[in-house]
Amino acid sequence: MSEEVKIDRPGLFGKNSLCLAPLAGYSDAPFRLLCFEFGADFAVTEMVSSEGLIRAGDKTRKILRRMEGEGPVGCQLFGARPESMARAAELAAGTGPAFIDLNFGCPVKKVVKKNGGSALMRDLPLMEKIIHAVKSRVTLPVTAKIRSGWSAAEENYLEAGEILEGAGVSAITLHPRYRTQGFGGSAHWDHIARLKERVSIPVIASGDVKSVADYLKIVDTTACDVVMIGRGAFGRPWIFREIKDRLSGRDTDPVEGVERINILERQVRMEVEWKGEKRGVMELRKIYRWYLKGLPGMKDFRTRLSRSGTLREVLEILEDLREEIRKQWKETA
Ligand SMILES: Cc1cc2nc3c(=O)[nH]c(=O)nc-3n(C[C@H](O)[C@H](O)[C@H](O)COP(=O)(O)O)c2cc1C
Structure with a gap:
Protein backbone atom coordinates (compact mmCIF):
# COMPACT_ATOMS: atom_id res chain seq x y z
CA MET A 1 0.00 0.00 0.00
CA SER A 248 -18.08 35.19 -14.66
CA GLY A 249 -19.50 37.78 -17.05
CA ARG A 250 -16.17 39.67 -17.37
CA ASP A 251 -14.97 41.18 -20.63
CA THR A 252 -12.07 39.08 -21.80
CA ASP A 253 -8.77 40.68 -22.79
CA PRO A 254 -8.22 39.69 -26.43
CA VAL A 255 -4.76 38.26 -27.01
CA GLU A 256 -3.35 40.18 -29.97
CA GLY A 257 -0.28 39.50 -32.12
CA VAL A 258 2.59 40.83 -29.98
CA GLU A 259 1.01 39.48 -26.80
CA ARG A 260 0.85 36.06 -28.45
CA ILE A 261 4.57 36.22 -29.14
CA ASN A 262 5.22 37.18 -25.52
CA ILE A 263 3.28 34.14 -24.32
CA LEU A 264 5.13 31.95 -26.82
CA GLU A 265 8.40 33.34 -25.48
CA ARG A 266 7.36 32.42 -21.96
CA GLN A 267 6.70 28.85 -23.05
CA VAL A 268 10.03 28.76 -24.92
CA ARG A 269 11.97 29.89 -21.84
CA MET A 270 10.16 27.44 -19.56
CA GLU A 271 10.64 24.49 -21.94
CA VAL A 272 14.35 25.23 -22.19
CA GLU A 273 14.66 25.58 -18.43
CA TRP A 274 12.80 22.30 -17.97
CA LYS A 275 14.37 20.18 -20.70
CA GLY A 276 17.71 21.82 -21.31
CA GLU A 277 18.52 24.00 -24.33
CA LYS A 278 19.16 21.35 -26.95
CA ARG A 279 16.13 19.15 -26.29
CA GLY A 280 13.90 22.07 -25.37
CA VAL A 281 14.59 23.92 -28.63
CA MET A 282 14.17 20.74 -30.69
CA GLU A 283 10.84 19.86 -29.10
CA LEU A 284 9.56 23.40 -29.42
CA ARG A 285 9.66 23.13 -33.19
CA LYS A 286 6.26 21.49 -33.28
CA ILE A 287 4.52 24.25 -31.33
CA TYR A 288 5.44 27.43 -33.25
CA ARG A 289 2.90 27.01 -36.02
CA TRP A 290 0.10 26.91 -33.46
CA TYR A 291 1.02 30.28 -31.99
CA LEU A 292 1.46 31.86 -35.43
CA LYS A 293 -1.78 30.48 -36.84
CA GLY A 294 -3.95 33.19 -38.37
CA LEU A 295 -1.21 35.85 -38.36
CA PRO A 296 -0.43 37.00 -41.92
CA GLY A 297 3.01 36.63 -43.55
CA MET A 298 4.40 34.08 -41.12
CA LYS A 299 5.79 31.48 -43.53
CA ASP A 300 9.41 32.69 -43.38
CA PHE A 301 9.29 33.02 -39.61
CA ARG A 302 7.91 29.49 -39.28
CA THR A 303 10.74 28.17 -41.45
CA ARG A 304 13.38 30.08 -39.48
CA LEU A 305 11.97 28.94 -36.15
CA SER A 306 11.80 25.31 -37.24
CA ARG A 307 15.50 25.46 -38.18
CA SER A 308 16.73 27.24 -35.08
CA GLY A 309 19.00 25.29 -32.79
CA THR A 310 19.71 27.59 -29.85
CA LEU A 311 17.66 29.63 -27.43
CA ARG A 312 19.45 32.79 -28.58
CA GLU A 313 18.43 32.19 -32.18
CA VAL A 314 14.81 31.55 -31.18
CA LEU A 315 14.68 34.73 -29.10
CA GLU A 316 16.13 36.78 -31.96
CA ILE A 317 13.50 35.44 -34.35
CA LEU A 318 10.76 36.23 -31.84
CA GLU A 319 12.06 39.80 -31.62
CA ASP A 320 11.96 40.06 -35.43
CA LEU A 321 8.44 38.69 -35.30
CA ARG A 322 7.32 41.40 -32.90
CA GLU A 323 8.81 44.00 -35.20
CA GLU A 324 6.98 42.53 -38.18
CA ILE A 325 3.66 42.47 -36.33
CA ARG A 326 4.09 46.09 -35.19
CA LYS A 327 4.92 47.08 -38.77
CA GLN A 328 1.79 45.37 -40.07
CA TRP A 329 -0.31 47.17 -37.44
CA LYS A 330 1.09 50.54 -38.44
CA GLU A 331 0.40 49.81 -42.11
CA THR A 332 -3.23 48.91 -41.44
CA ALA A 333 -3.82 51.71 -38.88
C1 LIG B 1 -1.18 15.06 -30.06
C2 LIG B 1 -2.17 14.37 -29.17
C3 LIG B 1 -1.70 13.61 -28.11
C4 LIG B 1 -2.63 12.97 -27.25
N1 LIG B 1 -2.16 12.26 -26.19
C5 LIG B 1 -3.04 11.66 -25.33
C6 LIG B 1 -2.58 10.97 -24.17
O1 LIG B 1 -1.38 10.89 -23.88
N2 LIG B 1 -3.53 10.38 -23.37
C7 LIG B 1 -4.87 10.46 -23.65
O2 LIG B 1 -5.69 9.93 -22.90
N3 LIG B 1 -5.33 11.13 -24.73
C8 LIG B 1 -4.43 11.73 -25.56
N4 LIG B 1 -4.92 12.45 -26.62
C9 LIG B 1 -6.37 12.64 -26.77
C10 LIG B 1 -6.81 13.96 -26.09
O3 LIG B 1 -6.62 13.91 -24.70
C11 LIG B 1 -8.30 14.27 -26.37
O4 LIG B 1 -9.11 13.30 -25.79
C12 LIG B 1 -8.60 14.36 -27.88
O5 LIG B 1 -7.59 15.05 -28.57
C13 LIG B 1 -9.94 15.06 -28.14
O6 LIG B 1 -9.97 16.33 -27.56
P1 LIG B 1 -9.60 17.72 -28.31
O7 LIG B 1 -10.47 17.80 -29.53
O8 LIG B 1 -9.90 18.76 -27.26
O9 LIG B 1 -8.16 17.64 -28.68
C14 LIG B 1 -4.01 13.07 -27.50
C15 LIG B 1 -4.46 13.83 -28.58
C16 LIG B 1 -3.57 14.47 -29.42
C17 LIG B 1 -4.09 15.28 -30.56
Whole structure:
Protein backbone atom coordinates (compact mmCIF):
# COMPACT_ATOMS: atom_id res chain seq x y z
CA MET A 1 0.00 0.00 0.00
CA SER A 2 1.44 3.40 -0.87
CA GLU A 3 1.88 5.84 1.97
CA GLU A 4 0.78 9.10 0.41
CA VAL A 5 -1.87 11.06 2.22
CA LYS A 6 -5.19 11.29 0.47
CA ILE A 7 -5.56 14.78 -0.92
CA ASP A 8 -9.04 16.12 -0.39
CA ARG A 9 -9.86 18.36 -3.31
CA PRO A 10 -13.53 19.15 -3.19
CA GLY A 11 -14.72 20.37 -6.51
CA LEU A 12 -11.87 18.90 -8.53
CA PHE A 13 -14.34 17.15 -10.82
CA GLY A 14 -17.15 19.57 -10.01
CA LYS A 15 -19.34 21.63 -12.33
CA ASN A 16 -17.60 24.38 -14.33
CA SER A 17 -14.22 22.84 -13.74
CA LEU A 18 -11.91 23.12 -16.76
CA CYS A 19 -9.09 20.76 -17.47
CA LEU A 20 -6.13 20.48 -19.80
CA ALA A 21 -6.23 17.12 -21.61
CA PRO A 22 -3.49 14.52 -21.48
CA LEU A 23 -1.55 15.18 -24.68
CA ALA A 24 1.50 13.06 -25.48
CA GLY A 25 4.25 15.41 -26.64
CA TYR A 26 2.38 18.51 -25.44
CA SER A 27 0.95 18.43 -21.88
CA ASP A 28 4.38 18.65 -20.29
CA ALA A 29 5.02 20.64 -17.13
CA PRO A 30 5.78 24.02 -18.79
CA PHE A 31 2.67 23.92 -20.96
CA ARG A 32 0.54 22.76 -18.03
CA LEU A 33 1.84 25.64 -15.90
CA LEU A 34 0.98 28.09 -18.66
CA CYS A 35 -2.55 26.67 -18.86
CA PHE A 36 -2.90 26.87 -15.07
CA GLU A 37 -1.86 30.53 -15.22
CA PHE A 38 -4.67 31.10 -17.70
CA GLY A 39 -7.26 29.40 -15.49
CA ALA A 40 -7.19 25.63 -16.05
CA ASP A 41 -8.41 23.99 -12.83
CA PHE A 42 -6.50 20.78 -13.31
CA ALA A 43 -4.45 18.96 -15.90
CA VAL A 44 -3.36 15.47 -16.86
CA THR A 45 0.18 14.41 -17.73
CA GLU A 46 1.21 12.91 -21.03
CA MET A 47 0.46 9.19 -20.95
CA VAL A 48 3.09 7.07 -19.25
CA SER A 49 3.72 3.40 -19.92
CA SER A 50 3.17 1.33 -16.78
CA GLU A 51 5.82 -1.15 -17.86
CA GLY A 52 8.23 1.70 -18.67
CA LEU A 53 7.65 3.31 -15.30
CA ILE A 54 8.38 0.07 -13.49
CA ARG A 55 11.60 -0.30 -15.46
CA ALA A 56 12.09 3.32 -14.35
CA GLY A 57 13.57 4.86 -17.46
CA ASP A 58 14.60 8.44 -16.64
CA LYS A 59 12.56 9.84 -19.52
CA THR A 60 9.42 8.05 -18.28
CA ARG A 61 9.96 9.28 -14.73
CA LYS A 62 10.51 12.82 -15.88
CA ILE A 63 7.09 12.97 -17.52
CA LEU A 64 5.57 12.69 -14.04
CA ARG A 65 7.50 15.59 -12.54
CA ARG A 66 5.71 18.87 -11.98
CA MET A 67 6.88 22.47 -12.00
CA GLU A 68 6.47 24.74 -9.04
CA GLY A 69 3.24 26.68 -9.33
CA GLU A 70 1.23 24.00 -11.10
CA GLY A 71 -2.28 23.22 -9.85
CA PRO A 72 -3.66 19.69 -9.38
CA VAL A 73 -2.29 17.22 -11.90
CA GLY A 74 -3.41 13.67 -12.62
CA CYS A 75 -0.80 11.13 -13.70
CA GLN A 76 -1.98 9.14 -16.67
CA LEU A 77 -0.90 5.51 -17.09
CA PHE A 78 -1.43 3.03 -19.89
CA GLY A 79 -0.86 -0.69 -20.07
CA ALA A 80 -2.77 -3.94 -20.06
CA ARG A 81 -1.46 -5.97 -17.12
CA PRO A 82 -3.35 -5.35 -13.86
CA GLU A 83 -0.28 -6.03 -11.69
CA SER A 84 1.90 -3.66 -13.72
CA MET A 85 -0.76 -0.95 -13.73
CA ALA A 86 -1.14 -1.30 -9.94
CA ARG A 87 2.62 -1.15 -9.32
CA ALA A 88 2.99 1.80 -11.70
CA ALA A 89 0.10 3.56 -9.96
CA GLU A 90 1.91 3.16 -6.64
CA LEU A 91 5.08 4.63 -8.12
CA ALA A 92 3.15 7.47 -9.72
CA ALA A 93 1.26 8.14 -6.47
CA GLY A 94 4.62 8.52 -4.74
CA THR A 95 5.29 11.64 -6.85
CA GLY A 96 2.29 13.40 -5.25
CA PRO A 97 -0.31 13.83 -8.01
CA ALA A 98 -3.93 14.76 -7.30
CA PHE A 99 -5.24 11.58 -8.92
CA ILE A 100 -4.34 8.65 -11.16
CA ASP A 101 -5.92 8.53 -14.61
CA LEU A 102 -6.03 5.29 -16.60
CA ASN A 103 -5.86 5.46 -20.37
CA PHE A 104 -8.38 3.23 -22.13
CA GLY A 105 -8.63 5.39 -25.24
CA CYS A 106 -5.28 5.67 -26.98
CA PRO A 107 -5.68 4.55 -30.61
CA VAL A 108 -1.96 4.35 -31.45
CA LYS A 109 -0.89 1.01 -32.95
CA LYS A 110 2.15 0.56 -30.73
CA VAL A 111 -0.08 0.82 -27.63
CA VAL A 112 -3.04 -1.15 -28.95
CA LYS A 113 -0.84 -3.99 -30.19
CA LYS A 114 0.05 -4.73 -26.60
CA ASN A 115 -3.63 -4.59 -25.62
CA GLY A 116 -3.32 -1.16 -24.00
CA GLY A 117 -5.27 2.07 -24.59
CA SER A 118 -8.42 1.64 -26.66
CA ALA A 119 -7.80 -2.13 -27.02
CA LEU A 120 -9.22 -2.34 -23.49
CA MET A 121 -12.58 -1.15 -24.87
CA ARG A 122 -12.70 -4.63 -26.40
CA ASP A 123 -11.98 -6.36 -23.11
CA LEU A 124 -14.13 -4.79 -20.41
CA PRO A 125 -13.51 -7.63 -17.90
CA LEU A 126 -9.78 -6.88 -18.11
CA MET A 127 -10.48 -3.15 -17.79
CA GLU A 128 -12.42 -3.90 -14.61
CA LYS A 129 -9.57 -6.02 -13.24
CA ILE A 130 -7.14 -3.18 -13.87
CA ILE A 131 -9.33 -0.75 -11.93
CA HIS A 132 -9.65 -3.13 -8.99
CA ALA A 133 -5.90 -3.81 -8.97
CA VAL A 134 -5.04 -0.09 -9.06
CA LYS A 135 -7.63 0.86 -6.47
CA SER A 136 -6.38 -1.81 -4.10
CA ARG A 137 -2.94 -0.18 -4.07
CA VAL A 138 -3.50 3.59 -4.06
CA THR A 139 -5.66 5.80 -1.90
CA LEU A 140 -5.79 8.62 -4.46
CA PRO A 141 -8.87 9.07 -6.64
CA VAL A 142 -8.64 6.90 -9.76
CA THR A 143 -10.22 8.10 -13.01
CA ALA A 144 -10.56 6.47 -16.43
CA LYS A 145 -10.48 7.89 -19.95
CA ILE A 146 -12.40 5.95 -22.58
CA ARG A 147 -13.62 6.21 -26.16
CA SER A 148 -17.07 5.39 -27.53
CA GLY A 149 -15.90 1.92 -28.48
CA TRP A 150 -13.52 0.22 -30.86
CA SER A 151 -15.81 0.90 -33.83
CA ALA A 152 -19.41 1.95 -34.45
CA ALA A 153 -20.30 -1.73 -34.63
CA GLU A 154 -18.67 -2.31 -31.25
CA GLU A 155 -19.99 0.79 -29.48
CA ASN A 156 -19.92 0.06 -25.74
CA TYR A 157 -19.18 3.25 -23.80
CA LEU A 158 -22.38 2.89 -21.73
CA GLU A 159 -21.47 -0.63 -20.67
CA ALA A 160 -17.91 0.49 -19.96
CA GLY A 161 -19.25 3.44 -17.94
CA GLU A 162 -21.38 1.18 -15.74
CA ILE A 163 -18.46 -1.17 -15.14
CA LEU A 164 -16.12 1.70 -14.27
CA GLU A 165 -18.62 3.23 -11.89
CA GLY A 166 -19.18 -0.15 -10.25
CA ALA A 167 -15.43 -0.61 -9.86
CA GLY A 168 -15.21 2.69 -7.99
CA VAL A 169 -13.61 5.20 -10.33
CA SER A 170 -14.05 8.83 -9.26
CA ALA A 171 -14.80 10.23 -12.72
CA ILE A 172 -14.95 9.10 -16.34
CA THR A 173 -13.58 11.06 -19.25
CA LEU A 174 -15.27 10.22 -22.53
CA HIS A 175 -13.61 11.16 -25.81
CA PRO A 176 -16.61 10.21 -27.95
CA ARG A 177 -14.88 8.88 -31.04
CA TYR A 178 -14.39 5.27 -32.00
CA ARG A 179 -10.89 3.92 -32.15
CA THR A 180 -11.39 3.50 -35.89
CA GLN A 181 -11.88 7.28 -36.18
CA GLY A 182 -8.52 8.14 -34.67
CA PHE A 183 -8.76 11.91 -34.18
CA GLY A 184 -10.69 12.55 -37.39
CA GLY A 185 -14.37 13.18 -38.08
CA SER A 186 -16.27 14.84 -35.29
CA ALA A 187 -16.76 13.86 -31.68
CA HIS A 188 -20.19 12.38 -30.92
CA TRP A 189 -21.22 14.74 -28.15
CA ASP A 190 -24.57 12.94 -27.85
CA HIS A 191 -22.63 9.99 -26.36
CA ILE A 192 -21.49 12.25 -23.52
CA ALA A 193 -25.11 13.20 -22.80
CA ARG A 194 -26.11 9.54 -22.74
CA LEU A 195 -23.25 8.53 -20.46
CA LYS A 196 -24.12 11.38 -18.13
CA GLU A 197 -27.67 10.00 -17.87
CA ARG A 198 -26.38 6.49 -17.23
CA VAL A 199 -23.83 7.03 -14.43
CA SER A 200 -23.89 9.15 -11.32
CA ILE A 201 -20.16 9.87 -11.03
CA PRO A 202 -18.76 13.00 -12.74
CA VAL A 203 -18.39 12.84 -16.51
CA ILE A 204 -15.57 14.76 -18.14
CA ALA A 205 -16.23 15.72 -21.76
CA SER A 206 -13.35 15.62 -24.22
CA GLY A 207 -13.42 16.41 -27.90
CA ASP A 208 -13.54 19.37 -30.26
CA VAL A 209 -13.89 22.20 -27.75
CA LYS A 210 -11.91 24.99 -29.41
CA SER A 211 -13.77 28.16 -28.44
CA VAL A 212 -16.03 29.70 -25.83
CA ALA A 213 -18.99 28.93 -28.10
CA ASP A 214 -18.01 25.23 -28.24
CA TYR A 215 -17.68 25.20 -24.47
CA LEU A 216 -21.15 26.67 -23.93
CA LYS A 217 -22.63 24.25 -26.45
CA ILE A 218 -21.06 21.11 -25.02
CA VAL A 219 -22.13 22.00 -21.47
CA ASP A 220 -25.63 22.84 -22.63
CA THR A 221 -26.15 19.78 -24.81
CA THR A 222 -24.46 17.12 -22.66
CA ALA A 223 -24.82 18.36 -19.05
CA CYS A 224 -21.24 17.14 -18.52
CA ASP A 225 -19.53 18.06 -15.27
CA VAL A 226 -16.06 18.99 -16.46
CA VAL A 227 -14.85 20.10 -19.88
CA MET A 228 -11.43 18.92 -21.00
CA ILE A 229 -9.56 20.89 -23.63
CA GLY A 230 -6.83 19.42 -25.79
CA ARG A 231 -6.03 20.72 -29.26
CA GLY A 232 -8.01 23.89 -28.57
CA ALA A 233 -5.21 24.94 -26.20
CA PHE A 234 -2.39 24.40 -28.73
CA GLY A 235 -0.85 27.83 -29.18
CA ARG A 236 -3.88 29.26 -27.33
CA PRO A 237 -3.45 28.51 -23.62
CA TRP A 238 -5.56 31.61 -22.95
CA ILE A 239 -8.67 29.68 -24.04
CA PHE A 240 -9.12 28.80 -20.36
CA ARG A 241 -9.21 32.51 -19.43
CA GLU A 242 -11.65 33.26 -22.24
CA ILE A 243 -14.04 30.62 -20.90
CA LYS A 244 -13.61 31.64 -17.26
CA ASP A 245 -14.21 35.29 -18.18
CA ARG A 246 -17.37 34.36 -20.02
CA LEU A 247 -18.62 32.32 -17.07
CA SER A 248 -18.08 35.19 -14.66
CA GLY A 249 -19.50 37.78 -17.05
CA ARG A 250 -16.17 39.67 -17.37
CA ASP A 251 -14.97 41.18 -20.63
CA THR A 252 -12.07 39.08 -21.80
CA ASP A 253 -8.77 40.68 -22.79
CA PRO A 254 -8.22 39.69 -26.43
CA VAL A 255 -4.76 38.26 -27.01
CA GLU A 256 -3.35 40.18 -29.97
CA GLY A 257 -0.28 39.50 -32.12
CA VAL A 258 2.59 40.83 -29.98
CA GLU A 259 1.01 39.48 -26.80
CA ARG A 260 0.85 36.06 -28.45
CA ILE A 261 4.57 36.22 -29.14
CA ASN A 262 5.22 37.18 -25.52
CA ILE A 263 3.28 34.14 -24.32
CA LEU A 264 5.13 31.95 -26.82
CA GLU A 265 8.40 33.34 -25.48
CA ARG A 266 7.36 32.42 -21.96
CA GLN A 267 6.70 28.85 -23.05
CA VAL A 268 10.03 28.76 -24.92
CA ARG A 269 11.97 29.89 -21.84
CA MET A 270 10.16 27.44 -19.56
CA GLU A 271 10.64 24.49 -21.94
CA VAL A 272 14.35 25.23 -22.19
CA GLU A 273 14.66 25.58 -18.43
CA TRP A 274 12.80 22.30 -17.97
CA LYS A 275 14.37 20.18 -20.70
CA GLY A 276 17.71 21.82 -21.31
CA GLU A 277 18.52 24.00 -24.33
CA LYS A 278 19.16 21.35 -26.95
CA ARG A 279 16.13 19.15 -26.29
CA GLY A 280 13.90 22.07 -25.37
CA VAL A 281 14.59 23.92 -28.63
CA MET A 282 14.17 20.74 -30.69
CA GLU A 283 10.84 19.86 -29.10
CA LEU A 284 9.56 23.40 -29.42
CA ARG A 285 9.66 23.13 -33.19
CA LYS A 286 6.26 21.49 -33.28
CA ILE A 287 4.52 24.25 -31.33
CA TYR A 288 5.44 27.43 -33.25
CA ARG A 289 2.90 27.01 -36.02
CA TRP A 290 0.10 26.91 -33.46
CA TYR A 291 1.02 30.28 -31.99
CA LEU A 292 1.46 31.86 -35.43
CA LYS A 293 -1.78 30.48 -36.84
CA GLY A 294 -3.95 33.19 -38.37
CA LEU A 295 -1.21 35.85 -38.36
CA PRO A 296 -0.43 37.00 -41.92
CA GLY A 297 3.01 36.63 -43.55
CA MET A 298 4.40 34.08 -41.12
CA LYS A 299 5.79 31.48 -43.53
CA ASP A 300 9.41 32.69 -43.38
CA PHE A 301 9.29 33.02 -39.61
CA ARG A 302 7.91 29.49 -39.28
CA THR A 303 10.74 28.17 -41.45
CA ARG A 304 13.38 30.08 -39.48
CA LEU A 305 11.97 28.94 -36.15
CA SER A 306 11.80 25.31 -37.24
CA ARG A 307 15.50 25.46 -38.18
CA SER A 308 16.73 27.24 -35.08
CA GLY A 309 19.00 25.29 -32.79
CA THR A 310 19.71 27.59 -29.85
CA LEU A 311 17.66 29.63 -27.43
CA ARG A 312 19.45 32.79 -28.58
CA GLU A 313 18.43 32.19 -32.18
CA VAL A 314 14.81 31.55 -31.18
CA LEU A 315 14.68 34.73 -29.10
CA GLU A 316 16.13 36.78 -31.96
CA ILE A 317 13.50 35.44 -34.35
CA LEU A 318 10.76 36.23 -31.84
CA GLU A 319 12.06 39.80 -31.62
CA ASP A 320 11.96 40.06 -35.43
CA LEU A 321 8.44 38.69 -35.30
CA ARG A 322 7.32 41.40 -32.90
CA GLU A 323 8.81 44.00 -35.20
CA GLU A 324 6.98 42.53 -38.18
CA ILE A 325 3.66 42.47 -36.33
CA ARG A 326 4.09 46.09 -35.19
CA LYS A 327 4.92 47.08 -38.77
CA GLN A 328 1.79 45.37 -40.07
CA TRP A 329 -0.31 47.17 -37.44
CA LYS A 330 1.09 50.54 -38.44
CA GLU A 331 0.40 49.81 -42.11
CA THR A 332 -3.23 48.91 -41.44
CA ALA A 333 -3.82 51.71 -38.88
C1 LIG B 1 -1.18 15.06 -30.06
C2 LIG B 1 -2.17 14.37 -29.17
C3 LIG B 1 -1.70 13.61 -28.11
C4 LIG B 1 -2.63 12.97 -27.25
N1 LIG B 1 -2.16 12.26 -26.19
C5 LIG B 1 -3.04 11.66 -25.33
C6 LIG B 1 -2.58 10.97 -24.17
O1 LIG B 1 -1.38 10.89 -23.88
N2 LIG B 1 -3.53 10.38 -23.37
C7 LIG B 1 -4.87 10.46 -23.65
O2 LIG B 1 -5.69 9.93 -22.90
N3 LIG B 1 -5.33 11.13 -24.73
C8 LIG B 1 -4.43 11.73 -25.56
N4 LIG B 1 -4.92 12.45 -26.62
C9 LIG B 1 -6.37 12.64 -26.77
C10 LIG B 1 -6.81 13.96 -26.09
O3 LIG B 1 -6.62 13.91 -24.70
C11 LIG B 1 -8.30 14.27 -26.37
O4 LIG B 1 -9.11 13.30 -25.79
C12 LIG B 1 -8.60 14.36 -27.88
O5 LIG B 1 -7.59 15.05 -28.57
C13 LIG B 1 -9.94 15.06 -28.14
O6 LIG B 1 -9.97 16.33 -27.56
P1 LIG B 1 -9.60 17.72 -28.31
O7 LIG B 1 -10.47 17.80 -29.53
O8 LIG B 1 -9.90 18.76 -27.26
O9 LIG B 1 -8.16 17.64 -28.68
C14 LIG B 1 -4.01 13.07 -27.50
C15 LIG B 1 -4.46 13.83 -28.58
C16 LIG B 1 -3.57 14.47 -29.42
C17 LIG B 1 -4.09 15.28 -30.56
